[in-house]
Amino acid sequence: MDDAFTLAEREALYKAIFSRRDVRGQFTPDPVPDDVLGRILRAAHHAPSVGFMQPWNFLLVTDPAVKERIHADFATANAEAADRFDGDRRVLYSRLKLEGIREAPVNLLVTCDRERCGPVVLGRTHMPTMDLYSCVCAVQNLWLAARAEGVGVGWVSILHESALKAILGVPDRIVPIAYLCLGYVSHFETTPDLERQGWRQRVALEELVYRDRWGDSDPVFGAPSPD
Structure with a gap:
């Protein structure tokens, strides 16, 4: 097939996927x-987008003053989040670098306009949240493309949605999907930050794959059935 990927092209795609990282602290x-x-x-x-509605917009943020306002809200939200953890977990949380808002040259808000194609959208008639998921697909495309370009991306989710919309003048009907920090980095870590710092470990794929019915282990990719 003329549109088949070469071995080198396939390897490049998987390299982007497996080396993608949520970057927080090494922006240049x-x-x-x-x-x-x-x-x-x-x-x-x-x-891809449900009904080809392309519900996303991309709001670029480069003004240091605007970044400062976003960072101030992050600081407030982050302190609130820390209070939800106890003991050693709270201590570890307080040590984590969870954003690069001021350091990254570019901040980017990806949004969803849920009214873009009117009230009835092909493919969204029975699963109305598909437009939101479509925007998440756009974020993943962006992230992989950025990795291929040598650009780091960090997703900041510890923000108040109302404050974010007020600071950036986002209309009421528009839903913020992802606030991202973009920029070149000194290096990409070989493992995710939260795994490296002991917050969580990657779950084995075998524990997550079923076949035909929930909980039924897959004979090829799933974990062995208990005796």
């Missing part, structure tokens, strides 16, 4: 050129 001040940023955004815009 080097600017991301417009052509690189354009390619990354174009990759996001080519994500």
Whole structure:
């Protein structure tokens, strides 16, 4: 097939997937050129979407004053989040670097316009949240493209949605999906931050795969059935 991937192309795709990281602390001040940023955004815009509604928008944030306001809300939300953990977990949480809002040259808000194609959308008639999931697909496309370009991405979810919308002037009907920090980095870690710092370990794939019915182990990829 003319559209088949070569071995090198397949390996490059898997390299991007397996080496993608949520970057928080190793951004450099080097600017991301417009052509690189354009390619990354174009990759996001080519994500699959329910009913081809393309419900996303991309709001770029580069003004240091705006970043400071976003960071101030993060600091408040992060303190609230820390209070939800107890003992050693709270101590470890307090040590984690969970954002790069001020350090990253570019911040980006990905949003969902749930009214873009009117009240009835092909494919969303029985699963109305499919437009939200479509925007998450755009985020993943963006993340993999950024990794291929050598650009780090960090997803900041510890924010108050109401504050985020107020700071950035986002209309009421628009749903924030992901607040991302983008920039070149000094290095990409070989393992995820939370795994490396002892917060969580990756679950074995075999524990997560069923076949035909929930809980029924898959004979090829699933864990062996208990005796």
